[in-house]
Amino acid sequence: MSRSEQPSRRTLLSAAVVAAVTSSAGPVSAHATPGRSAGPSGGSADPGAAAARRVGNRAWTSYSDWRAGGSEGTRAVAGVRPGLVIAKAAGTTDYTDPHTGRTAAWEYAIWTSPVHRLTVPATEAIVSWNAHTPDGTWIQAELQGTYTDGTDTPWYVMGRWAAGDQDVLRTSVDGQSDGRSTVWTDTLAVDDAASGLRLVSYRLRLTLHRRPGTKLTPTVWRIGAMGSDVPDRFTVPASTPGVARELIVPRYSQEIHKGQYPEYDNGGEAWCSPTSSQMIAEYWGGRLTEEQLSWVDPSYADPQVCHAARHTYDHQYEGCGNWPFNAAYAATFEGLQGVVTRLGSLTDLETLIAAGIPAITSQSFLEDELTGAGYGTAGHLMTVIGFTPDGDVIANDPASPDNESVRRVYRRREWENIWLRTKRYNASGKVASGTGGVCYLFFPARPTPRMRRALAAVGVR
Structure with a gap:
């Protein structure tokens, strides 16, 4: 993750897509101003934004x-x-x-x-x-x-x-x-x-x-x-909170790896994706052996995060955030499989959490668009591990100063907007892209019947 609002490589690569999106958009809501999306409780900024995800x-x-x-x-x-x-x-x-x-x-x-x-x-x-x-x-x-x-x-x-x-x-x-x-x-x-x-x-x-x-x-x-074929939108319809549950997922900070192995996307500061992937792999019981980790400097904490960065690194993209490479990394652990998909709502995430399946989500936002994050980003991966009784999102956020502070609670309405929208304003007030609900799902190669039903409900088999 880039802690600033400088364009990420994915943002630069998707410039042509953003241009096409902008040209096809309906009028922006009068309530939206440059540098800020429409208000958290506001309606859609585009006609048809309430249309079902496709x-x-x-x-x-x-x-x-x-x-x-x-x-x-x-x-x-x-x-x-x-x-x-x-x-x-x-x-x-x-x-x-x-x-x-x-x-x-x-x-x-x-x-x-x-x-x-x-x-x-x-x-x-x-x-x-x-x-x-x-x-x-x-x-x-x-x-x-x-x-x-x-x-x-x-x-x-x-x-x-x-x-x-x-x-x-x-x-x-x-x-x-x-x-x-x-x-x-x-x-x-x-x-x-x-x-x-x-x-x-x-x-x-x-x-x-x-x-x-x-x-x-x-x-x-x-x-x-x-x-x-995700509808163009700055904001998404609000969902209704469902069942509250929190999964116990290992907590790892990418920030403690700053400066480590800069050949892999400038070190830990940019390792949100592999750090999240390692958390979920270990949630399912995936473990790395001493032999696999023997190349890592023994003075480094959580060497498995360094390993995940090296083994998800895309040498053309020059980063660890290649989505399919992270899904493929998950499947290097015995008995696991991984897919990249898009979900349509926080209800989909609640369905997965209820079945014991956490998810890794991709989102971009300004600092004031996600209360409590303390940063803005042009692209960042987090691990959704549960929901509070009020429906707020419980996430393991790797952009935390240490492992103890990784668990965060983020406001539901803010979260669903920054994750599901396809368009946003960056810090310069220019229209930029959003991921439209992209996530990684890692789950057992032989899921339980309840897991299979939950996966089928969100379109994954």
Whole structure:
């Protein structure tokens, strides 16, 4: 997180999206002034802001899912956690790592999903995956979409990923566009939403790589995409408080890691995402071994946070806030899976909390828009762990001076607005983007029936 209102890299990358959003917006409410959103209890600043959120998820996880896809050298594996592996290499390719300059040969196999028709024609799509990549292996995830006019996008690379960094460096891919849509780090966005152009369907493609002449293989357990068409709005309708519950989640501060390992996005000051991810992984029982942590300076507290930063770091984005990379990191812990999605309300979060599932949410705000935070930010991740009897949000906020002060209570109306809006005013009074309800969900690979019902209720299966 950037503690100031300086633009984050994601804000800069999404400038074209913001421009399209601004051009399509209705008139701003007379009650909204530059540098401030409409009042916490005010109505929507845009016509139609009360419209239902529009989000659709599809994931391939089962043996029959993997069998249904097109295979060039891959094989579906049955069992408690079905997956996809290399059966026989389809060929060999050279890959030059753009961040090290090293060129190496890799055997590969390819799996392509069936076409999935989106339940919601989308302006944005985010792919996330869960995989095991032993040393000597890595994966590439791609998406090809179909527009409302029947034409196709190129195959867009949505991530080149490995759990470690000894073979290739984990990376997003910049510069991908066909003049109608563009990949911004981890998000595929239609360039001009006001034109009415949408993605109506897509296919996903996985390329599994291994060192030539070996029997090594990645195992992919889950791949899916979230497509969304989120209404333009500065404010969102108020929700009604539901059931109060607080989950006991480990508390870690990113701030105690200031100056540590600056090669990973300038050190702990920017580690809100991996710090939040580590909290949730440990809530579910995920633990790192002494061997895994042996590279960390022994004088540093909470070395697992340093580990999470290193293992979520995107070498192109130059940060630890790549959303799918954090979901994939969660799945490196045995028995866990992770997805990136958008939720539509605090009611959705309450449904998850009631079932024992915390969430990591992404939001941007001015200091006076979130009472008690004590800072403003162009982008920040927090862990929602519960709700008070009055409906206020209980969050583990990693932007706290120490672990003891991580638990915070934030006002419900303020929280839902800064998280769910798509548009806001920054400290300079200019229109900037909001995440529109983006969150990470980490949960067991074999969730309980109650968890499955809660996840299904928010559109995740």
